[in-house]
Amino acid sequence: MCGISGWCDLGQDLTGRAGAVAPMVAAMACRGPDAEGIVARRHAVLGHRRLSVIDLEGGRQPMSGDSPGDVVITYSGEVYNFRELRAELTAAGAVFRTTSDTEVVLRAYLHWGEHCVERFNGMFAFAIWDERSGQLHLVRDRLGVKPLYFAALGDGILFGSEPKAILAHPGFTPRLDPQGLVDLLGLIKSPGVTPFHGIEEVPPGTVVTHGTHGRTTRRYWSLDRVPHTDDAADTVRTVRDLLTDTVERQLISDVPLCTLLSGGLDSSLLTALAAAARSREPGADPIRSFAVDFHGSQDDFQGSEFRPERDTPYAAEAARHIGTDHSVIELSSDELTADAARLAVLRAHDLPLNFGDVDTSLHLLFRAVRRHSTVALSGESADEVFGGYVWFHDPEVVRAPMFPWLSRMELLTPDLLAPDFRAATRFDEYRADTYRDAVAAVAHLPGDSAHERRMREISHLHLTRWLPVLLDRKDRLSMAAGLEVRVPFCDHRLVEYVHNTPWHLKSPGGEPKGLLKQAAGGLLPASVLRRRKSPYPTTSNKLYEKDLRTRVRQLLADSSSPALDVVDGPGLARLLEQPDGWFDTQLRRNSLETALSLDLWMREHHLTAG
Structure with missing residues (x-):
């Protein structure tokens, strides 16, 4: 995994302007601690920071085509079917200099043009400067696993894996976009929108092209509705086969690899499939697995509807059953409340998106895992794909005209927004309008029942508006530690297939994730298969709550806090x-x-809501 950045301007000679891109590249150092590179052409400068995973010596970037200066790529991610594509391109006459997937992407572009992306299976974000056509192509994977941002600079364009790359360019000044902030605080995740004025996100499944005729956007993938013709048994078999193939592909790595094992269904199934694939490799060591826990949690933990049980016993049982080399990373309250940890999370996000100790502990977990492995498999997105959240099965939430996750969680409740800010940004109307737009984008077939249509709408909302929040979070917090996290449940073949599977097959007998449980048959302990949905753990230590209260009181006592133009101080009090x-x-x-994160973020970037 890597960090990319660059600057393109068809009206300027940028040959000698690599110095302006250097700080953009430096800002991506956390994403690529192993190497860096900058290539300058007349109208484009491309930068790269590398986390070496495949072809450690040959995969250096930016990478150029055979003719000097014709095509240059800076690439982040993994294309898991690169071996098949390499064979196809070789048969067509391509000659490869390396064994990296980067060169496969480059030569695929040289052979098929920008439509090459439709052949890729993977998580990726890359930029290609084509000197021949005078075009810069910014390309993002189908589900948006890997991030990519851009911003206009005069008649040119800046881009980077994260906003911090664009903010590092000496010609770009950060300003707040209040409507973009509302989008973030409302947990809406409209495609392309950010709270930085002028900075846009390349939407998932999209190619943005900057050239002599201006800027164009082409959507190359979306969730379509097609008939599902398989019966129940074939559906289970297909899901199992797709997951097996996906995990096997995502085990390809020239560096140490592990799994993140919580003891839940999703991570346990991926770990079991990974262990089975590894066992077929002669002399291979067992898969390593890692879980997280909090010091004293065995005594402090109190079960609830949201989080009924601790993970640690289930993770240990799954690890024993599967046969992994398992470790538990235990975190203390001092680690979770440290100023440095909070600041690290904020700078990793670049945004005031913070789930508190959940994010801090996740980042600390990734840092600990990185001491042993460079790549990790995660069970992220199984709940969105297979309908695992409790609100999928709550009739009131299903009927309600709202984003379903807002029935249980919000970053900042509307009544805690400053009245002037809430009115000026039309927070409530904006969220309602955005919901209607999101539902209108869902495709249906004429024969779909009302219930089937509604469950597919809810599935679509999760995959396009909620999953991106979680993928962004996991990408930022892992890459800030130099760890590449792969998400097999985001394989677009699996997502397409399950999205079109009727609800009664996806949730047979009303069983949450029943289809996935059937596909996991014979691989996991019965206790893990029967276990209720339990989200990522949070600390129950009262010292954390005490620290949180103290920090918020300090914020309220500081009249200069920029966050108080967004957050209602009396309501917070x-x-x-x-x-x-x-x-x-x-x-x-x-x-x-969120109030604390917002205050720190606005101070860090000298932003005001006025």
């Missing part, structure tokens, strides 16, 4: 009147955490 112990879960802490 009233929230603090809740008794000790009330902020015992992430859901109740979200508003406090």
Whole structure:
């Protein structure tokens, strides 16, 4: 995995302007600690920071085509079918200099043009400067696993894996986009929108082209509705086969690889499939697996509807059953409350998107895992694909005209927005309008029942508006530690197939993720298969709540806080009147955490809401 950045301007000679891109490349150092490179052409400068995973010596970037200066690529990600594509391109006459997937992507572009992306299976974001046509292509994978941003600079364009790359260019000045901030605080995730004025995100499944005729956007993939013709048994078999193939592809690595094992269905199934594939390799060591826990959690933990059980015992049982080399990373309250940890998470995100100790502990987990492995497999997105969240199965939420996850969680409740900011940005209307637009984008077949249509709408909303939030979070926090996290449940073949599977097959008998449980048959302990959905763990230590309250009181006492133009101070103060112990879960802490994150983010970038 890597970090990319660059600058293209058809009206300027950029040959000697590599120095302006150098700080953009430096800003991506966390994503690529192993190597860096800058290539300057007359109208484009491309930069790269590399995390070496495949072809450690030959995969250096930016990488050029055979004719000097004709085509240059800076690439981040993995194309898992690169071996098949390499064979196809070789048969067509291509000659390869390396064994990297980067060169496969470059030669695929030289052979098929920008439509080559439709042949790729993987997670990727890359930029290709084509000197022949005078065009810069910015390309992002179908589900948006890998990030990519861009911004206009005069008549030119800046781009980078993260906003921080664009912000590092000396010619770009950060400003707040209030509507973009509302989009983020409302957990809406409209494609392309950011809270930085002028910075846009390349939407998933999209190619953005900058050339002599201006800028064009082409969507090359979307979730279509097609008939599902398989019966129940064939559906289960197909899901199992797709997952097996996906995991086997995603085990390809020239560096140490592990799994993130929580003891839940999703991560346990991926770990079992990975272990089975590894066992077929002669002399291979067992798969390593890692879980996270909090110091004292065995005594502090109290079960709830949202989080009924601790992960650690289930992770240990799954590891024993599967036969992994398992480790538990245990975190203390001091680590979770450290100023340095909070700041690291903020700078990793570039955004005031913070789920508090959930994000801090995830980043600390990734840092610990990185000491042993460079690549990790994660069970992210199985709940979105297979309908695992509790609100998928709540009739009131299913009927409600709203983004379903807002029934249980919000970053900042609307009543805690400053009245002037809420009115000026039309927060409530904006969220309602965005919901209607998102539902209108869902495809149906004429014969779909009302219930089938509604469940497919809810599935589509999760895959296009909620999953991107989680993928961004995992990408930033892992790459800030120099760890590449792969997400097999985001394989577009699996997503397409399950999205078109009727709800009664996806959730047989009303069983959450019943289809996935059937596909996991024979691979996992019965206790893991029967286990209720339990989200990523949070600390129950009262020292964390005490620290959180103290930080929010300090914010409220500082009249210069820029966050108080966005957050309602009196409302936040009233929230603090809740008794000790009330902020015992992430859901109740979200508003406090968001206010703190917003304050730090606005100060860091000298932003105001005025």
